Structures are given as C-alpha cells and as structure tokens.
Amino acid sequence: MKAIVSQIILSSFTSKVDGSLGFRGTTPELSTAEMVAMMDLQGKNVRALFEPMDFATDGKVEIKNPLGGKTPGERLRGVMYVAWKQFTAKKMISQTFDEFYVKHMERAIEDWKQQLDPE
Numbered sequence: 001m002k003a004i005v006s007q008i009i010l011s012s013f014t015s016k017v018d019g020s021l022g023f024r025g026t027t028p029e030l031s032t033a034e035m036v037a038m039m040d041l042q043g044k045n046v047r048a049l050f051e052p053m054d055f056a057t058d059g060k061v062e063i064k065n066p067l068g069g070k071t072p073g074e075r076l077r078g079v080m081y082v083a084w085k086q087f088t089a090k091k092m093i094s095q096t097f098d099e100f101y102v103k104h105m106e107r108a109i110e111d112w113k114q115q116l117d118p119e
Contacts, residue, residue, distance in 0.1 A: 001040065001041075002037060004034075004037055004038055004041065006027050006028070006030075006034075006038070007027070007028055007053060008025040008026065008027055008050075009025060009026045010023055010024070010025050010050070011023075011024050011025060011026055012024045018070065018074075077101065080100070080101055080104060081097060081101075084097045084100045084101075087100075
C-alpha cells in the first residue's frame with residue numbers, strides 16, 4: 001500500500017459528543033488508479049497532515065490522543081449501559097441507569113478492595 005499525497009478542501013465538520021470531529025473533504029479530479037488508492041484507505045487508521053497551500057504556516061499543532069480513544073472508564077460505562085438496557089427490556093430490573101451504574105460500580109470497587117492487603 002502506498003502513501004497518498006493530495007490537495008484536499010475540507011468542506012464541513014461535525015462535532016461529536018466525545019469531543020472528536022468528523023469531516024468531509026473534496027479532492028481534485030482523480031484518475032481511476034488514484035481513486036482506487038484513496039478508496040483503499042477507507043476504514044484504515046491513517047496519519048494526516050493538513051497544511052494550507054496558499055498561506056504560510058508558523059509551526060504545527062500535533063494531536064497526540066489515539067483515534068477512537070475512549071478511556072477504559074468510558075468503555076465500561078458504555079457496556080454497563082447496554083447491559084442496563086437489556087435487563088430493563090427483559091423486565092429483570094426497574095431501576096434508572098444512574099442507580100444501576102452506582103450499584104454495580106460500588107460492587108466492583110468493594111470486590112477490588114477485598115483483594116488488597118490490609119495497610
């Protein structure tokens with residue numbers, strides 16, 4: 001797979017709840033081979049450098065957070081939410097998600113505390 005260098009006009013942005021951005025861009029007219037090379041990157045994690053062509057730059061802003069980087073805590077909360085929805089749909093529980101979350105987090109905390117050496 002080859003790296004691709006192209007001019008792109010960023011045309012729109014969508015802000016996401018997790019603080020990330022989605023965006024659309026437009027390329028110049030591409031040959032079939034160039035289109036295939038560009039489309040081959042769809043769904044891949046790529047490195048991008050956005051540098052204005054018509055203006056001087058005064059350094060770079062480097063974003064160091066990993067892509068799709070939910071924290072482990074955010075991932076756990078998401079899984080717990082899906083479990084709560086499924087349990088609620090099956091009428092296994094009738095509590096709010098906040099109550100469910102606190103109860104199960106407290107249980108997990110206590111389980112971990114039981115494994116610690118007394119100080």
